[in-house]
Amino acid sequence: MSDSSFGSDTDPLDLRRIQKERRARIVTAIVVVTLLVSIPLLLFRTTAFKLEIAPDKANETVRITTDEGMALAVGKRILLFGQTTKLRIESVGFQPYQTRVDRTTQDRVLSIMMDPLPGSVTIHVQASSDVSVEVQGTEVSGTPPLTTELARGVYVVSVTGNQIVPLQHEFRVEGYGVTQDVQLVTEESTASLTVQVVPNTAAIEINGSPIGHGVYNGRIAVGTHEISLVAENYLPHHLQVSVGINEQVDLEVVELRPLPASLDVTSNPSDASILLDGTFVGSTPSKVTIAANKEVEIKIRKPNYLTQTTSIELRPGERSTRSFNLESVEIQAEVNSSPKAVVWVNGERKGSTPSKLVVNVGDVVKVTREGFASQSVEIEAAGPERRSLDFQLVDELRDKYDKSPELLVINDSITLRKIPPLQVSTRVPPDIAGGSDPSTREFELTRAFYLGTHEIRRKEYAKFVTSLKVEASNEDLPISEISWEEAARFCNWLSAQQKLEPVYVFESNGGVTINSAALGFRLPTEAEWEAAAQFDLYRETVIGAYPWGSADAPRTGSGNYSGRESRPEMYPFLDVHLDNHVEVAPVGSYRQNANGFHDLGGNVAEWVQDRYESKSQGLNQKLKDPLGPQSGLDRMVKGADFRTHDLKEMYINSRRVVGLKDETVGFRVAKWLW
Known part of the structure; x- marks a missing residue:
């Protein structure tokens, strides 16, 4: 359409307006079309x-x-x-x-x-004196009112001061940027501290802050404080004081100790001992510390030299020097011994007794002889310049026996008693000896030994065999119904516990050999068992044929045998005897024998080390350290038990065998001293 379509009478202004509207509609249409096309693309x-x-x-x-x-x-x-x-x-x-x-x-x-903003908290404290404010143990610096930012949550504010009762207050912070005020009112405290210090120039500090000199009598905050008292030339004194609410603490008078003085000590020759008031403090040359304002004795001592003594008194902190020239001394010694022996001085051989020697103070004179215990003496300063040193030597083994304890206690409860070397000669009854007349049994034991005073208890055996059930009612009963081998293995275990060489060697073929040189624990030999049961070590006499003596009936309280108490149980019994136990009794329930051993007669019989042989060894001939037969299938059992009712079986010389194990058989332990 051209502009000619408008009439000739159209106003030019209207024409331009119409054209502008037309162009706008065209642009709008283009934009709409563009959007309609772009939006799907944009959404995509x-x-x-x-x-x-x-x-x-x-x-x-x-x-x-x-x-x-x-x-x-x-x-x-x-x-x-x-x-x-x-x-x-x-x-x-x-x-x-x-x-x-x-x-x-x-x-x-x-x-x-999103993280919440902290709350803004302003803490107002009403107090008549300076205070310290902490929130959750962290100090808020400044003077109240104090503003701090805290995350949302529950807090505890603490207020302390020298003149107030400590105050704690719990409050909740809203957070989220909320502003809060906490109002606190304190209570005045009347807690006080009084202290006087000697010397009066000493500074008094509380928690590191000085509060005066010599004397303080004033307020102190409730709580725990460190009080420090410090003065020149004196050792500082620190103590902690806990003060309660309105408490008056009086430390009274505290006297500070002067600083120690020091002394440089030298001697010619050197390496002399320094003693202050009799106490060794070092060797020359040396710097020693001594108490001030006090007279102290100084003693200088060196072997082969005369001791020198002096006194000194020094001021606090003073340092001084003392030198000593020592004079040598020699001693004429005449050494004698019985029997004759070799003489040694400080480990160097000097000949044989009798001998005359020149020795010095501190020298060690020693005499030795094979088979005897050595003896020695140290030459002391006190005494004449001529001295006689006399030694009486003692048999080495006897000396070892004398120095060994009378009793050994192993694993808290196993007690063994010492028995010396001895010779035993007893009369063996005919029905034991196998003849019509009594025989003589003689033996000598050259090795001292220890023997258990009691049979091994169940509680003691249970430490070895941990599967054994032990209760309070049976823990003190003797262990029984175990084999000889099990008893020997217990002995080896006990030796290992005490770090001793085991006596029994268990071989791969099932055999057992005895290492007689070992000093570990073992079963007693028959001879040792009979010596402990039959020979009174103190009177050196034979007790009798039975553990209780020679009477043909057990004495009351002498042991647990089968007496009249067994009648209700239908067991065979000895009509002339009565005791307190039908069955086995706790070890030690009956009187000990003359040598201090329990239950060598009665309760349970006992395994010994020897192999069994029907006829006793040593009849009418003297034996030395007998160990029993060298071969044999069975091991020997000694002693009567709680089922024994035949007097013949109660003889000390009686011996028997059992099967592999028996409820009436237990054991006790022994060991050699050498």
């Missing part, structure tokens, strides 16, 4: 993200903006048109949160955790 390239904001309170006033990139926030959804954008999330009472979102992010749900 848009990535949507969903925001999950915590805590819930942050959602109440949340505001989301984009700082860069092409993105649109619609509620808690983000439409990302470009490649990336930066989000800023704000909410009243929370720290602003910023994050970057990228089109390549796989997770389309973004979890946002």
Whole structure:
């Protein structure tokens, strides 16, 4: 359409208006068409993200903006048109949160955790003096009122001061930027401290802060304080004082100790002992510390030299020097011994007794002889210049026996008693000796030994065999119904416990050999068992044929045999005897014998080390350290038991065998001293 379509009478102004409106409609149409085409394309390239904001309170006033990139926030959804954008999330009472979102992010749900703003707390304290304020143990510096920022939560504020009662108050901080006031009112304290110090120039400090000199009588805060008292030339004194509410603490008079003085001590020759008031403090040359304002005795001592003594008194902190010239001394010694022996001085051989020697103070004179215990003496300063040293040597083994303890206690409860070397000669009854007349049994034991005063208890054996059930009612009963080999293995175990060489060697073929040189624990030999049961070591006489003596009936309380108490149980019994136990009794229930051993007669019979032979060895001939037959299938059992009712079986010389094990057989332990 051309402009000629308008009539000739059309106003030119109207014409221009119409043309302008036409052009506007054309532009609008083009824009609409462009938008209709672009929007689908834009939507096709848009990535949507969903925001999950915590805590819930942050959602109440949340505001989301984009700082860069092409993105649109619609509620808690983000439409990302470009490649990336930066989000800023704000909410009243929370720290602003910023994050970057990228089109390549796989997770389309973004979890946002916003941090609450702290609360602003102003603490007001009403007090008549200076105070210190702490919140949760952290000091808030400054003078009240004090303002601090605290995260949401429950807090404890503490107020302390020299003139107030300590105050603690719990309060809750709302957080989220909320401003709060905490009002505290303190109570005046009348707690006080009184102290007087000698010397009066001493400074008095409380918790490192000076409060005066010599005397203090004033206020002090409730709580624990370190009091320091310090003066020149005196040792500082520190003490802790706990002060309660309104408590008056009086330390009375505290006297400081003067600083010690020092003394440089030298001698010619050197390496002399220094003694202060009789106490060794070092060797010359040496710097020693001594108490000030006090007279101290100094003694200088060196072997082969005369001791020198002097006194000194020094002021606090003073340092002084003392030198000593020592004079040598020699002693004429005449050494004698019985029997004749070799003489040694400080480990160097000097001949044989009798001998005349020149020795010095501190020398060690020693005499030795094979088979005898050595003896020695140290030459002392006190005494004449001519001296006689006389030694009476003692048999080495006898000396070892005399120095060994009378009793050994092993594993808390196993007690062994010492028995010396001895010779025993007894009359063996005909029915034991196997003839019509009594025989003589003689033997000599040259090795001292220890023997258990009791049979081994169940509680003691249970430490070896841990599967053994032990109760309070049976722990003190003797262990029984075990084989000879089990008893020997217990002895080896006990030796290992005490780090001793075992006596029994268990061979791969089942045999057992005895290492008679070992000093570990073992079963007693028959001879040792009979010596302990039949020979009174103190009177050196034979007790009798039975453990209780020679009477043909057990004495009351002498042992646990089968007497009239067994009648109700239908056991065979000895009509002339009565004791307190039908069955086995706790060890030690009956009287000990003359040598201090329990239950060598009665209760349970006992394994011994010897192999069994029907006829006793040593009849009418003297034996030395007998160990029994060299071969044999069975091991020997000695002593009567709680089932024994035949007097013949109660003889000390009686011996028997049992099967592998028996309920009436237990054991006790022994060991050689050498």
